[in-house]
Amino acid sequence: MSRPIQAHIDLSALQNNLRVARRHASSRIMAVVKANAYGHGLLRVAEALGEAEGFAMLDVRDAIALREAGFRQTILLLEGFFSADELPLIAEYELSTVIHSMHQLDMLDAYPRRSSLQVWLKINTGMNRLGFVPEQVPAAMEKLKSHPAVREITLMTHFSHADEAEGVADQLERFRSLTATYRAPRSLANSAALLRYPSSHSEWVRPGIMLYGASPFADTSAQQLGLRPVMTLSSGVISVRDVKAGDRIGYAGLFRAGTTMRIGTVACGYADGYPRHAPTGTPVLVNGQRTRTLGRVSMDMLGVDLSGIADADVGSRVTLWGAGLPVEDVASSAGTVSYELMCALTARVPIVAD
Known part of the structure; x- marks a missing residue:
């Protein structure tokens, strides 16, 4: 696979x-x-x-x-x-x-x-x-x-x-x-x-x-303008684990769990075009439910919070931006603009168009 x-x-x-x-x-x-x-x-x-x-x-x-x-x-x-x-x-x-x-x-x-x-x-x-x-x-x-x-x-x-x-x-x-x-x-x-x-x-x-399909305005969403997202970047959960209070996640341990948590690792990183500087809390969808990234984005992977998503497991679909998750929301959280995210998509990411 x-x-x-x-x-x-x-x-x-x-x-x-x-x-x-x-x-x-x-x-x-x-x-x-x-x-x-x-x-x-x-x-x-x-x-x-x-x-x-x-x-x-x-x-x-x-x-x-x-x-x-x-x-x-x-x-x-x-x-x-x-x-x-x-x-x-x-x-x-x-x-x-x-x-x-x-x-x-x-x-x-x-x-x-x-x-x-x-x-x-x-x-x-x-x-x-x-x-x-x-x-x-x-x-x-x-x-x-x-x-x-x-x-x-x-x-x-x-x-x-x-x-x-x-x-x-x-x-x-x-x-x-x-x-x-x-x-x-x-x-x-x-x-x-x-x-x-x-x-x-x-x-x-x-x-x-x-x-x-992205809005040029900070105060008006693409949906309000009648625009539809063209690019949806998605991946999957490739690892799930439980961590306890005090455990750290990812390089430099930038995120420390405040309580027992269920976390996932997603096959997406900055070598795919996802912004390395995106902080903890950047929105993602797991099985269609909105959650957040955790810790530092690495080259090939990033962490996500699976707490409260009962059906999340290895193989669960993850939307990084696009349908259901406006690219502007991700860009805003990462301190950049939607243009940069879409243009940064790297050649190793397969593209399906229809």
Whole structure:
């Protein structure tokens, strides 16, 4: 028998979450599938989201893989090109590319083909990662408009606080002021803005985390938003034992039993992608009942509290996150975000999709 851990990918949940995005926005949808579709598998996710008008990712090789698999939608490289050598591939496979820096504009000047590139000009409206600062925007826009290699321009920015109380108003106003005189498609809204700020939608929206069934908000659950979890990470109990008061569990003995307890060991650890820093008390389901982790997560195993779960035994199913246990709950307990948990799933975990 194989180790009991697996990740189940619910493709119907992906399609449901795409429908939720459409109910909120009439814009064209650019589904964000970077990081191997947030750990869910690029090709299987793209197929399930085949009704989206576009896909966004980082690596030109992944973009080419989608083209060669038959996807004809707009495919956007979110960080653009990293060397001039990528430009012929971008043109050959009809990819769209972000341009966010003068360095990329300089590389574009060395590219000889005419009217071959669809570019997205990224404007820094306050995120301060990538993008042209306001003073650079007019010159960058004029250069792209007159550049012989450029066929089409889309304007874009990225919100830093769409999922928080501060919202998008300041960045949205800055973007509108900077682009008011330009006739070009626009793209601003991530998942949080798509769901909460209709005024930010423009021609393209870029949902990411919501497509995978997780809420972008701390104060609103995925279920409240109509989203369904796509990834369920599950495993099994491989050992059960009784411990007495004072016994310690796991490396460094971080958990000490305060009374007689029944505990289980689960075949899942940080080598599978479960967060090592998840503390005692991180929620898990055993036979569908909510309980908690105990002690330090090790490479291949973690401890769980079986007290009060009368039918728990070796072989009992354990849900680490997903159906019945929102990934956001686990992430919050572990002091991280749902994105990290899903993206961290390692290659040794078998994936079943249906």
